[in-house]
Amino acid sequence: MTLAERVSKAVDAAPIVDLHTHLFAPQFGALNLWGVDELLTYHYLVAEALRAAPKVTPEAFFARDKAAQADLVWEALFVRRSPLSEATAGVATVLDAFGLDPAAKDLREARAFFARRRVEEHVEDVLRLAGVAALAMTNDPTDPAERAVWESGAAPDPRFHAALRLDRLVASNDLASELDRWIARMRPRYLAISVNEVSPPPRAVLDACRAHDLPFAMMIGVRRAVNPRLGVAGDGVSTADLVPLERLAADNPDVRFLVTTLARENTHGLCVVARKFANVLPFGCWWFMNNPSLIEETTMMRLEMLGPTFVPQHSDARVLDQLIYKWRHTRRSIARALTRRYEAMPVPPTDAQIERDARALMGGIAGEWLGA
Template sequence: MTLAERVARAVDAAPVIDLHTHLFAPQFGAMNLWGVDELLTYHYLVAETLRAEPKLAPEAFFARDKAAQADLVWDALFVRRSPLSEAAAGVATVLAAFGLDPAARDLREARAFFAARRVEQHVEDVLRLAGVSALAMTNDPTDPEERALWEAGLAPDPRFHAALRLDRLIAAQDLKAELTRWIARMRPRYLAISVNEVSAPPRAVLDACREHDLPFAMMIGVRRAVNPRLGVAGDGVSAVDLTPLERLAAENPDVRFLVTTLARENTHTLCVVARKFANVLPFGCWWFMNNPSLIEETTMMRLEMLGPTFVPQHSDARVLDQLIYKWRHSRRSIASALTRRYGAMPVPPTDAQIERDARALLGGIAGEWLKA
C-alpha cells in the first residue's frame, strides 16, 4: 500500500467533529433543512444560476416557490451545463451517495426518494455517510422561531451542540444579562460572531467566556450585501488587518479564540498569529475558501507552520445533506496535504502515527476545544 493510500485510509476512518455549521437538530422541526429542493436552493447555487442565466432577474427567481426555483437551478446547472463548480459537484456527490442519478433530466426520482424518508433515519444516514460523530450548530436567540423553541424547553440531540451566535444579540441593552440567560438555557460550546473587521468585543462577552470557560469564535472578512438583489447570496469578501487579533489574544491570555478568515490573503497572517499565541486556534476553510484547491493549499501551509495543532475544516453546512459532500471532498484535500508533508519526513510515518494525526485533525482537537 502506498503512502497516499495509507493516509487516505486513516483520514477516511477518522470521525469528524464539525466545529461550525448552520444545521439544526431534528428537534428544531422545520428549521432542520434537508432534501433535494433545499440542496438546490442553497445560496451558493442561487448565485451561480443567476450568473449562468443573466436574463433572469433575481426578483423573478425569488418570486417562484422553492420547488420551481430548484427546477430552474437543476436545468441551468445540471442539465444544460456540467456541474463543475464545487457547490454543484457537491449536490452530485450527495445524490450519488443515496443511489440517485446526478445526471437525471428532472427531479422526480430525487423528490420521491426524499419524500419517503423519515427525518430521524435520514439524520442517522447522513451522519454515517459523512463520518460525522458530532457537530456545532449556530444558534441565534434573537430569531423569533428559534427563541420560542428554546423557551419551550427544547432539548436537542446530544450530537448537535449549541453555539451562541452574537451577531445581533451583541446590541442588547443589557448584554451581560442576556448572555447569562442564554448560556444557562442553551449550554453552548462557544460564543460566535461573524464580522468584516476585527475589533475587541464588549467586555461582557470576554467576561462570559472566562466565567463559563467558553471559546470565542470569530469568523472574519465577510462584507454583507455587496449585491442586495441576491439576498443571502449577495455577500462578499474582504482582506482585513489582523493586528487587532494579536492585541486581543495578548491582552486576554485566559480566553481561547477560534478564528477563521474568509479571504485567502488572510490565511497566512492567521497562521503567524497562531504561532505566537497558543490561545488562537485557526479552524476551517470558510465559505469562499471551501474549495478543494484552497483547502489543500491552506492545510499544507498550516501543517508547515503549525504542525497538527489546528482544525483543517468545518462544513459550514446549512442543509443536512451537505455534510456528505463537504466532508467527502474535504477529506481528499486534507489527505493530499498530509501525504505531501509526510513525504518530506526523513523517516516514513507508521500507520499508528498517521492514524493518530488524522484523528486529531478531523475531530480530536475540535473535541478538546468544545469539551465534547
C-alpha cells in the first residue's frame, strides 16, 4: 500500500467532530433542515443560479415557493450545465450517496425519496455516511422559534452540542445576566460571534468564558449585505487587521480563542498569531474558503507552521445532508496535504503515527476544545 493510500485510509476511518455548523438536532423540529429542496435553495447555490440565469431577478426568484426555487436552481445548474462548482458538486455527491441520479432531468425521484424518510432515520444515515461522531450547532436565543424549543426544556440529541451565538445577544441591556441565563439552560461548548473586524468583546463575554471555562469563537472577515437583493446570499468578504487579535490573546491568557478567517489573505497571519499564542486555535476553512484547492493549501500551510495542533475543517453546514459532501470532499484534501508533509519527513511514518495524527486532526483536537 502506498503512503497516500495509507494516509487516505487513516483519514477516512477517523471519526469527525464538526466544530461549527448551523445544524439543529431533530428535537428542534422545522429548524432541522434536510432534503433536496433545502439542498438546492442553500444560499451558495442561489447566488450561483442567479448568476447563471441573469434574466431572473432576485425579487422574482424569492417570490417563488421553495419547490419552484429548487426547480429553477436544478434547471440552471444541473440540467443546462455540469456541476463543476464545489456547491453543485456537493449536491451531486449527496444524491449519489443515497443512490439518486445527479444527472436526472427533474427532481421527482429525489423528492419522492426524501418524502419517504423519517427524520430520526435520516439523521442516523447522514451522520454514518459523513463519519461524524459529534457536532456543534449555532444557537441564537434571540430567535423566537429556537428560543421556544430551549424554554420548553427539550433535550437535544447528545451528539448535537450547543454553541451560544452572540451576534444579536450582545445588544442586551444586561448582557452578563443573559449570558448566565442561557449558559445555564443551553450548556454551550463555546461562545461565538461573526465579525468584519476584530475588536475586543464586551467585558461580560470574557468574564463568562472565564467563569464557565468556555472558549470564545470569532469568525472574522464577513461583510454583510454586499448585495442586499440576494438576501443571505448577498454577503461578501474583507481582509482584517489581526493585530487586535494578538492584543486580545496577550491580554487574556486565561481565555481560549477559536478563530477562523474568511479571507484567504488572513490565513497566513492567523497561523503566525497561533504560533505566538497557545490560547489561539485556528479552525476550519470557512464559507468562501470551503473549496478543495484552498482547503489543501491552507492545511499544508498550517501543518508546516503549526504541526498537527489545529482543526483543519468544520462543515459550516446549514442543511443536514451537506455533512456528507463537505466531509467526503474535505477528507480528500486533508489526506493529500498530510501525505505531502509525511513525504518531507526523513523517516517514513508508521501506520500508528498516521492514525494518531489523522484522529487528532479530524476530531481529537476539536473534541478536546468542545469537551466532547
